[in-house]
Amino acid sequence: AGTVRWGHKVSGVRALGDGCHEVAFANGTAVTTSLLVGADGAWSRVRPLLSGATPEYTGVSFIETRLFDGDNRHPNRAKTVGGGTMMVLEPGKGILAHRERGGNLHTWVILARPRDWFADIDFTDRAAATAQIAQEFDGWVPELTALVTDGETAPVLRNIYTLPIEHRWDRTPGVTLLGDAAHLAAPNGEGANLALYDGAELGKAIAAHPDDIETALTEYERAMFVRSGASNAGAPDLHVMLGDNAPHDLINAFTGS
Ligand SMILES: Cc1cc2nc3c(=O)[nH]c(=O)nc-3n(C[C@H](O)[C@H](O)[C@H](O)COP(=O)(O)OP(=O)(O)OC[C@H]3O[C@@H](n4cnc5c(N)ncnc54)[C@H](O)[C@@H]3O)c2cc1C
Structure with missing residues (x-):
């Protein structure tokens, strides 16, 4: 009880130093955390702490x-x-x-x-x-x-x-991203799967390094960048689906011909 706080729309986040962040909510409350995970989708409020990329x-x-x-x-x-x-x-x-x-x-x-x-x-x-x-x-x-x-x-x-396929950021203490916040792509059948997988991998990394969050986040991000980049680069993109040769380019992508 109380672990998930419903009805808390994030209105802003700011770095406090030493890997700590303040998360402010639209209802006027705020929390301070030493581990902030932006799992807040395409228009992530957390992403600007890490990167200047916008969809x-x-x-x-x-x-x-x-x-x-x-x-x-x-x-x-x-x-x-x-x-x-x-x-x-x-x-x-x-x-x-x-x-x-x-x-x-x-x-x-x-x-x-x-x-x-x-x-x-x-x-x-x-x-x-x-x-x-x-x-x-x-x-x-x-x-x-x-x-x-x-x-x-x-x-x-x-x-x-979409975000650029090569979207990356330098390790920044106490904060990371997962799912669309990290690697928003056009619908290609993998976005929800990648987001769930990221969450599981991040959990495993933290469990493996409970006293060293920075090592956990470094290992998680290193693998996540490669995984999401490869998945999105390999997926048929919307312009393949709807290009001048539609539908044949997509059929060829499925059949490998
Ligand atoms: C048309 C379409 C079809 C798709 N089809 C597929 C498919 O077939 N298979 C597949 O795997 N993927 C598909 N996707 C992609 C998939 O929907 C996304 O990749 C997936 O939902 C990403 O999950 P996420 O948890 O990262 O982000 P989201 O699902 O966007 O979740 C982010 C959450 O954060 C919350 N949030 C955002 N901002 C705030 C804030 N300020 N304060 C508090 N909460 C906030 C949102 O309310 C939301 O609940 C499709 C996408 C689209 C648009």
Whole structure:
């Protein structure tokens, strides 16, 4: 009890010297710690203590919609998506869908467009936003466009940002990062896996050096930089998925040809 403090939005962090940091919360409270781990995602408040890197827009955005209990309530859509992940791509655009637990169908429209292009869509007007997005797929078969037009949730815009693959920092006493805070990449199927793995590896490093946190953080970061760099460099990137030769470049990436 009390180990996890819910409802504490971090408003700022600052170095106090000797590896100690103060973490201030939006509710006006603050704590001081000798070990600060930034696991706070793409827009990490902790990252600036270590590096000046900021996420950059990839030129691609996802728009998310969902259908629930596909097998019973939307059998034709469930059949279109199949048993796992479905991807339908052409240059600059695509429709992806996952079958998730309970037969829920999670769809992402992918569009390679500048951020300003999306600013013209009023996402608070669900019907108008859905129609505007569906229009981009004019002429596509209704089995696919229905994943968007029949969506049971309001479309949610997700601009996709990344950090440079070679993002690194010099060892700084008392603080480190994990997951997207450390190595934000465009969705490639590994981000959540890498974040969980980082957490486990950091825990093991601290358990191995309980009286020497700096050695633990040095060992953790050294392996993490190599692991995340190799994973993100080897993953098919969004421009491979949506490039002029789509969908063939992605097929070739899967088949190794
Ligand atoms: C469209 C899309 C599809 C994806 N698909 C996949 C996939 O199929 N497989 C996969 O492995 N990965 C996928 N990913 C990537 C995956 O979602 C991320 O890599 C993963 O969530 C990173 O985990 P994290 O814990 O580092 O960060 P996050 O999941 O972002 O968690 C950070 C947490 O910190 C909290 N936080 C942030 N700022 C503050 C603050 N100031 N104060 C307090 N709390 C704060 C947030 O509320 C959040 O709970 C996808 C990503 C996107 C955008």
